[in-house]
Amino acid sequence: MAQMRIVKGVPVAPGLALGPVHVVHTTPHVVPTWSVSEEDVPREIARLREAVHLAAEDLRRRERVVADEIGERDAAIFSLHRTILQDPATHKDVESMIREQRINAESAVQTLIERFKSLSVKGGDTRGYAADFSDPWRVVLDALMRHEREVMEQTDEQVVIAAAELTPQVVTFLQRERVLAVVAETGGRFSHGAVLARSFGFPCVVGLPNLLSRLEQGMRISVDGDAGTVQLRPDQQDIDRFLARLERRKARLSKLGLHAGLPPETVDGHRLSLMVNIESIRDLDTFDPAHTDGVGLLRTEFLYMERTQFPSEEEQYRLYRRVIERMGGRTVTLRTLDIGNDKQLSYFKTPKENNPALGWRGLRISLEWQDLLRVQLRAALRASAHGPMRILLPMVTSIEEVREVHRVFDGVRRQLADQGFEIPVDVPVGIMVEVPSAVLVLHHIIGEVDFVSVGTNDLVQYLLATDRDNPWVSRLYDVHHPAVLIALDQVARASRAAGKPCSVCGEMAGDYATALMLLGMGFDAVSVVPSLLSEVKFAVRESTFVEAQEIARNALAESTSEGVRRVLIGARDRLHMRQLEARGDSELTLGADTNGDSKKRESN
Ligand code: PEP
Ligand code: MG
Numbered sequence: 001m002a003q004m005r006i007v008k009g010v011p012v013a014p015g016l017a018l019g020p021v022h023v024v025h026t027t028p029h030v031v032p033t034w035s036v037s038e039e040d041v042p043r044e045i046a047r048l049r050e051a052v053h054l055a056a057e058d059l060r061r062r063e064r065v066v067a068d069e070i071g072e073r074d075a076a077i078f079s080l081h082r083t084i085l086q087d088p089a090t091h092k093d094v095e096s097m098i099r100e101q102r103i104n105a106e107s108a109v110q111t112l113i114e115r116f117k118s119l120s121v122k123g124g125d126t127r128g129y130a131a132d133f134s135d136p137w138r139v140v141l142d143a144l145m146r147h148e149r150e151v152m153e154q155t156d157e158q159v160v161i162a163a164a165e166l167t168p169q170v171v172t173f174l175q176r177e178r179v180l181a182v183v184a185e186t187g188g189r190f191s192h193g194a195v196l197a198r199s200f201g202f203p204c205v206v207g208l209p210n211l212l213s214r215l216e217q218g219m220r221i222s223v224d225g226d227a228g229t230v231q232l233r234p235d236q237q238d239i240d241r242f243l244a245r246l247e248r249r250k251a252r253l254s255k256l257g258l259h260a261g262l263p264p265e266t267v268d269g270h271r272l273s274l275m276v277n278i279e280s281i282r283d284l285d286t287f288d289p290a291h292t293d294g295v296g297l298l299r300t301e302f303l304y305m306e307r308t309q310f311p312s313e314e315e316q317y318r319l320y321r322r323v324i325e326r327m328g329g330r331t332v333t334l335r336t337l338d339i340g341n342d343k344q345l346s347y348f349k350t351p352k353e354n355n356p357a358l359g360w361r362g363l364r365i366s367l368e369w370q371d372l373l374r375v376q377l378r379a380a381l382r383a384s385a386h387g388p389m390r391i392l393l394p395m396v397t398s399i400e401e402v403r404e405v406h407r408v409f410d411g412v413r414r415q416l417a418d419q420g421f422e423i424p425v426d427v428p429v430g431i432m433v434e435v436p437s438a439v440l441v442l443h444h445i446i447g448e449v450d451f452v453s454v455g456t457n458d459l460v461q462y463l464l465a466t467d468r469d470n471p472w473v474s475r476l477y478d479v480h481h482p483a484v485l486i487a488l489d490q491v492a493r494a495s496r497a498a499g500k501p502c503s504v505c506g507e508m509a510g511d512y513a514t515a516l517m518l519l520g521m522g523f524d525a526v527s528v529v530p531s532l533l534s535e536v537k538f539a540v541r542e543s544t545f546v547e548a549q550e551i552a553r554n555a556l557a558e559s560t561s562e563g564v565r566r567v568l569i570g571a572r573d574r575l576h577m578r579q580l581e582a583r584g585d586s587e588l589t590l591g592a593d594t595n596g597d598s599k600k601r602e603s604n
Helices: 038-069 072-085 088-101 105-122 129-145 147-153 192-200 236-257 281-286 301-305 313-326 363-368 370-386 399-418 436-440 442-448 456-464 471-476 482-498 512-521 530-542 545-557 561-574
Strands: 006-008 010-013 016-024 159-165 179-186 204-206 220-224 229-232 273-278 294-299 331-335 389-393 429-433 451-454 502-504 525-528
Touching: 010 192, 016 179, 016 236, 038 072, 038 088, 038 105, 038 129, 038 192, 072 129, 072 192, 088 105, 105 129, 159 220, 179 192, 179 220, 192 204, 204 220, 220 236, 236 530, 273 281, 273 530, 281 313, 281 530, 294 313, 294 525, 313 331, 313 370, 363 370, 363 399, 370 389, 370 399, 389 399, 399 429, 399 442, 429 436, 436 442, 436 456, 436 482, 442 482, 451 482, 456 482, 482 502, 482 512, 482 545, 482 561, 512 525, 512 530, 512 545, 512 561, 525 530, 545 561
Parallel strands: 016 159, 159 179, 179 204, 273 294, 273 525, 294 331, 331 389, 389 429, 429 451, 451 502, 502 525
Antiparallel strands: 006 229, 010 204, 016 220, 220 229
16 A cells, blocks of 8 residues: 555644645745845836736735625735825835845845844744735735746646645635645634635645655645645545545545434433534625524634734624624624734734733733733623623633623623613523633532633643644643543532533534534533534534443543544444444544544654
8 A cells, every 4th residue: 555645734724625736935945135236126126016007906805705705805915906006105115125125126135035034033923923924025026026826726626625824815825616625734723814814615624744855736635624634746546545535525525424413312312502603794695594503602803813903892782783683683792802822913912921921911911911801801791682692711720710790790780781781680600611720620610600611722732731732742732631521620620519511612612423422421512613513413413322321431431542542433333333434533523533543643
């Protein structure tokens, strides 16, 4: 059998794709530099201006495509890039480089890009603001060097786009219908590029160090956006397997769709509430609210991230109200702002931190900048007059934080009442359990909150001391570690003992065998991305509660991740779901390599 070349990265957008790769050199490896004679300087400057003009046109084209296909808000990044291109000080800078150093326009633009990069490194920009400034100038460089797009425009072949960094320019490099998938060596899960890739429906994987050095233009690769893997040079056998999986995936999705409208109840009548995680207003169009029990996690930070300044109370109120109205009487769980770490606002600079995941983020910021919290709570409470809503607090570590929020919450409520707003009496306030300390003291905290939701994405990283976004340690980010299961069990027990609802909204709940295990542990709800709703629902409807309890008991008895995975795989077998899907498909949504076969991650 041919050697497998599967590289494990970070999944950004789901789906499978197979095709020839096109490496987009948004940062050309070699930018030619030559000396320019004094009399040629004006010609060089004219070339530069023409390239800036062409780049602005190109950005306008991309802006139109994104505005038409996704929406004005996503297109705004390109208009920002055009504004950056117009900055007279930068123009003066590049032109004086050409004039004084007597170098060609390409070289001067490249120097400018390098400068942006080094400024951002010195300034501690690990979040990619540099890309926003240098990206439009890379388009200028492209316009000067031209050949890449011209070559691509001569064919209409569909390709997998590969690049060093996942940026909006990379995602929109070609017309949408020509892109099969996007892969990049680096790029945040929540970057503008990632948001665009998801919105365009391109399978997308990042966190693939040194990928480009292993690719050649036109080389065939397959991309698994569910598992976050890329296979290089699949042989005929791999391709046949891949195409068969693709077919099964399609068949499975259409078959699962038949169950979508039925209640998520086990054969013996036990209900697991099934809710959705949403990140933006756009997500509301990707599922039917009637097929859900509500929104289990509205990540409000994305409403803030898509803007150039803090949204006003009125703006927030309108957005939250839209979500509530769209859900037609089903509960919306609104999480207060969870910025910091990998989610940054361009207009709210947080300090440079050596360990941002352990730093100033989530509730910590809301409690220090209480005006932010007050505005958000005012907007949320006003919106709650239009339908059921719960407030969820991120990154809670202690009971004192909960008490502090209650103080602010009561103040806001009184103020709104004084101003004549009619606010429902009962707006439940709950906490995310995503920090180990919250697990350990939950029996104290639980009496002061109305519900809990476990954020396993963070809980796993904090329990295992493994950065969730660092591809170098992704092997260690293991959602099946027995410690994770023990923590989950502890949360379910503490919540049950207090009679409070508890759910899991981390990504791991989207795996249907895991969802059954959580049901068996005593969780009464899971919240998953909309695309996994029908899969989880189908599994719940195929099982009994007794089976779910057995899965939980057996998984908790295991002392290794491997053992836990065996239990979950066994659960799938028993459900006879293997007829519906490719072996491995159902494992794709899990954070770690679920079959435990480390050889599969071979990367040479
Ligand atoms: C989590 O941590 O599991 C979670 C749902 O929150 P986020 O992914 O937004 O940090
Ligand atoms: Mg979290």
